[in-house]
Amino acid sequence: MSQALPLNTHSSPHLRIQDLNVWYETNHALRGIYAEIPTFGITAIIGPSGCGKTTLLRSLNRLLEEGEGIRVKGQVWLNEVDIYDRVMDLNELRTRVGLLAPKPYPLPLSIYENVAYGRRIHGLDVLDKGNGRNLDRKVEHYLRTAGLWEEVKDRLKAPASALSTGQQQRLCLARALAVEPEILLCDEPTSALDPISAQGIEEQLITLKENTTIVIVTHLLRQASRMADYVIFLWMGELVECGPAKELFKNPKDSRTQAYLMGKIG
Amino acid sequence: MNEKSKFLKNREKLSRHHTKSFSKLSRDRKDLAAHKAMRALAICVSILVPVFILVLFLRARPILATHNISTLLFSTTWRPNQGSFGFFPFIMGTLWVTMVAMIISVPLSLLTAIYLAEYTRPKVRAFIMPLIDLLAGIPSVVYGIWGVLTVVPFIQKVVMPSADRWLGFSPLFQTSNPTGYGVLAGGIVLAVMVFPIIIAVSEEVIRTVPLGLREASWSVGASRWQTIRRIVLRRAFPGVIAAVMLGFSRAFGETMAVLMVVGNVVQIPHSIFDAAYPLTALIANNYGEMMSIPLYDAALLGAALILLLVVLTFNIGSRLVLARISYS
Ligand SMILES: Nc1ncnc2c1ncn2[C@@H]1O[C@H](COP(=O)(O)OP(=O)(O)O)[C@@H](O)[C@H]1O
Numbered sequence: 001m002s003q004a005l006p007l008n009t010h011s012s013p014h015l016r017i018q019d020l021n022v023w024y025e026t027n028h029a030l031r032g033i034y035a036e037i038p039t040f041g042i043t044a045i046i047g048p049s050g051c052g053k054t055t056l057l058r059s060l061n062r063l064l065e066e067g068e069g070i071r072v073k074g075q076v077w078l079n080e081v082d083i084y085d086r087v088m089d090l091n092e093l094r095t096r097v098g099l100l101a102p103k104p105y106p107l108p109l110s111i112y113e114n115v116a117y118g119r120r121i122h123g124l125d126v127l128d129k130g131n132g133r134n135l136d137r138k139v140e141h142y143l144r145t146a147g148l149w150e151e152v153k154d155r156l157k158a159p160a161s162a163l164s165t166g167q168q169q170r171l172c173l174a175r176a177l178a179v180e181p182e183i184l185l186c187d188e189p190t191s192a193l194d195p196i197s198a199q200g201i202e203e204q205l206i207t208l209k210e211n212t213t214i215v216i217v218t219h220l221l222r223q224a225s226r227m228a229d230y231v232i233f234l235w236m237g238e239l240v241e242c243g244p245a246k247e248l249f250k251n252p253k254d255s256r257t258q259a260y261l262m263g264k265i266g
Numbered sequence: 267m268n269e270k271s272k273f274l275k276n277r278e279k280l281s282r283h284h285t286k287s288f289s290k291l292s293r294d295r296k297d298l299a300a301h302k303a304m305r306a307l308a309i310c311v312s313i314l315v316p317v318f319i320l321v322l323f324l325r326a327r328p329i330l331a332t333h334n335i336s337t338l339l340f341s342t343t344w345r346p347n348q349g350s351f352g353f354f355p356f357i358m359g360t361l362w363v364t365m366v367a368m369i370i371s372v373p374l375s376l377l378t379a380i381y382l383a384e385y386t387r388p389k390v391r392a393f394i395m396p397l398i399d400l401l402a403g404i405p406s407v408v409y410g411i412w413g414v415l416t417v418v419p420f421i422q423k424v425v426m427p428s429a430d431r432w433l434g435f436s437p438l439f440q441t442s443n444p445t446g447y448g449v450l451a452g453g454i455v456l457a458v459m460v461f462p463i464i465i466a467v468s469e470e471v472i473r474t475v476p477l478g479l480r481e482a483s484w485s486v487g488a489s490r491w492q493t494i495r496r497i498v499l500r501r502a503f504p505g506v507i508a509a510v511m512l513g514f515s516r517a518f519g520e521t522m523a524v525l526m527v528v529g530n531v532v533q534i535p536h537s538i539f540d541a542a543y544p545l546t547a548l549i550a551n552n553y554g555e556m557m558s559i560p561l562y563d564a565a566l567l568g569a570a571l572i573l574l575l576v577v578l579t580f581n582i583g584s585r586l587v588l589a590r591i592s593y594s
């Protein structure tokens with residue numbers, strides 16, 4: 001399913017991670033990570049449970065440091081700006097680098113307002129002369145992009161909590177997309193879903209990768225091989241190997257990657 | 267016999283004694299007896315409230331039988347020796363003092379709770395919360411003394427002159443009662459007394475809002491405060507209302523501290539500086555005196571019944587809401 005896309009070898013990377021270290025209290029969870037995440041396409045972070053995938057992902061929009069006792073050291077360059085620089089505006093960063101969590105958390109608002117939430121926060125439609133019709137169009141657009149429009153178009157005012165889990169996750173996708181992020185981080189976005197909904201989300205992400213950089217964490221090798229253009233393999237807090245998906249899956253260089261791909265470890 | 271062997275022998279005797287009296291049979295019997303006694307005690311305690319209501323109702327019946335309920339509640343004439351028992355001034359006294367207390371304490375406690383739940387680190391919170399809880403353990407007569415010594419003079423010397431200068435146009439701030447004893451003094455004292463309840467309950471409610479919800483909001487670029495205002499407080503709203511209701515029921519029923527500072531004049535207050543006479547003060551000041559007046563005793567117990575029913579309604583209501591939150 002994955003097609004040839006410009007890789008970081010011949011286009012400038014969207015994110016450049018440089019000597020990134022993370023500690024939970026004294027647990028050194030990420031050790032000197034260097035990696036480049038190509039512009040557009042899907043980058044998958046794979047590895048066994050507890051190897052630091054979520055930690056790495058959440059360091060990319062600095063949601064990580066909201067937790068207790070967490071220390072981050074290193075640089076992450078987003079278009080020539082280090083997001084760990086002191087002058088970085090966190091709210092702007094998180095607008096540009098969105099997140100889709102493993103479990104859907106619909107906001108305690110209506111379906112419509114969930115999608116409109118971020119746009120209202122940033123006043124994206126304040127110059128709208130159409131009495132909110134611009135916002136209506138945007139909400140519809142992103143609900144369509146997330147593949148949810150047909151199911152909810154007659155009950156946009158209903159509370160989001162009334163949706164099924166699969167629908168809620170697609171709503172969260174629409175909510176994340178509505179602020180037009182250039183990068184979308186997805187942490188095991190299908191792990192709470194039934195197979196049909198999971199497949200739906202996978203298809204939406206594959207469509208999105210044409211003009212959005214997508215980073216997905218998954219412990220499902222099949223999912224990674226179906227979706228990924230580029231792969232980062234983590235092992236006990238270290239980056240063992242990364243590269244274009246086809247190469248890495250076909251000819252893994254490191255023995256740990258080989259063992260993991262053959263199902264011998266993790 | 268040396269000391270040691272005496273000791274050993276004694277111990278042997280003791281342990282034999284033990285095994286005898288705690289033989290399985292008698293142990294079971296004692297266990298059963300203890301079990302039954304404790305069960306009886308638990309039942310007694312749990313039916314106390316219905317019993318209170320019943321007794322109050324029976325004792326208040328003479329006045330309920332001879333006076334119309336709405337006359338009792340809404341008549342403004344309180345002349346027990348002429349047979350007029352209008353609770354309205356007292357009800358208004360209670361409402362005024364409670365309202366002023368809530369207006370002062372709700373915003374302050376909610377901001378404190380938000381700060382503690384959202385902006386402090388667990389270590390700081392663990393240090394501050396017990397200090398706030400301490401407020402709840404102070405005997406109410408101490409609050410009363412604080413009110414008399416500090417709040418009343420403060421109102422008289424500082425608040426009233428400035429109210430005269432800046433707010434004199436509004437009847438709500440007329441300073442016709444120059445003593446400082448009145449609705450505002452009662453309200454301030456009560457406000458401090460309900461702080462710990464509203465803070466503790468709403469802080470807990472705010473913290474039950476899942477982290478994932480905050481993260482969802484942060485992830486579209488919402489700031490901390492936007493997230494609190496638009497998401498966290500919305501989600502916590504029923505629980506915050508319950509916390510406020512709990513505080514309200516505490517303020518409504520508080521007696522000692524209030525009666526020491528409200529002035530106790532039978533009238534309907536019109537300004538926050540007017541003296542008032544809340545229901546609780548009516549009962550506490552007069553029960554046991556002037557009992558020769560017919561129906562007086564029944565009237566006071568009727569007032570107690572009203573008080574109890576209102577406080578219970580708010581208490582049970584808020585507990586139901588809070589229970590539903592902790593189960594969801
Ligand atoms: N909030 C936390 N507090 C302390 N340690 C954590 C926390 N989150 C993760 N860790 C530890 O960091 C390491 C990496 O965790 P994580 O990034 O969640 O792994 P993965 O997503 O690959 O399963 C694990 O050893 C885990 O125990």
Ligand SMILES: [Mg+2]
Binds near residue numbers: 053054055
């Ligand atoms: Mg994880």
